[in-house]
Amino acid sequence: MKEFGLIGYPLGHSMSPFIHEKLFSLNGVDAKYSLFEISPTELEKNISALKELDGFNVTIPHKTGIIRSLDYLSERAKLFGAVNTVKCGEITKGYNTDCHGFLRALDCAQISLSGDVLVCGAGGAGRMFIFESVLAGADVTVAVRNPDKAIELKNEIRNKLGKDIKIISLSEIAEGYDLVINSTPVGMSPDTGNSVLSLEQVKKCGAVFDAIYNPLETKLLSFAKKAGIKYSNGLSMLVWQAAVAQEIWFDASFEKSDVERIIAKTQEELSK
């Protein structure tokens, strides 16, 4: 039996075992997926035990800290300085599948990553959305609480990708973006009454992607629904990043329709 898992701290109620087990069964893979709650000060002493697994996922706060224990980094993991998937073996390899999860989620919702893209928030997920949007050729505006804090990111993007992004304050958001991406926790349970954009602003945008999946329909997404524009919540990204991790771990392959069924099952599980 193959053994996989998730490291993070704290882990709380994670959907990852549910999602991975459903994905394992699609490929008939005999594997188990466990949760390992490891604090930042305990990562070092747990590394050799983790390397005995076939592979593992990495979440907050270890996405950067894990890098020093790896022998190889994928191009995207290197670019973002963040790893969420590790494949163990003779050498230990680190990947970032969040970005592939994001791109496949957009594809499933038929949302194009082009034109004027507004990314709200510039934390771990926000960084990846910004990099992917710039790589896709979009004109990127980043809205944050404190624009001064994002200057370093602007310089990093200029140095690594040779392109400029615009940084504004969340209170300065204009309208008319082709795509709005929310990577702040605004609208997440239990504060479900908040949204980074108003209905009037959303009505003038082309599509909305909200990284949040609890609730499945944030206030921002309810505005997109009312406005009649394309939208996606973060659940599709969560399931797709897990599917891509399994593609890396054991060359699994997935039909879009099968993954969409697992997204629906995960949605049912979350709604219980």
Ligand code: NAP
């Ligand atoms: P993070 O690293 O903590 O970054 C959060 C960002 O939001 C930061 O820019 C932060 O600004 C900003 N922010 C925090 N509270 C805010 C508020 N009240 N008003 C305005 N801005 C605020 O978190 P993350 O890992 O990027 O996650 C962000 C969201 O994405 C979460 O909802 C998370 O659940 C979701 N997510 C989803 C997936 C998925 O697979 N669907 C994956 C990863 C994350 P400051 O720097 O000023 O604090």
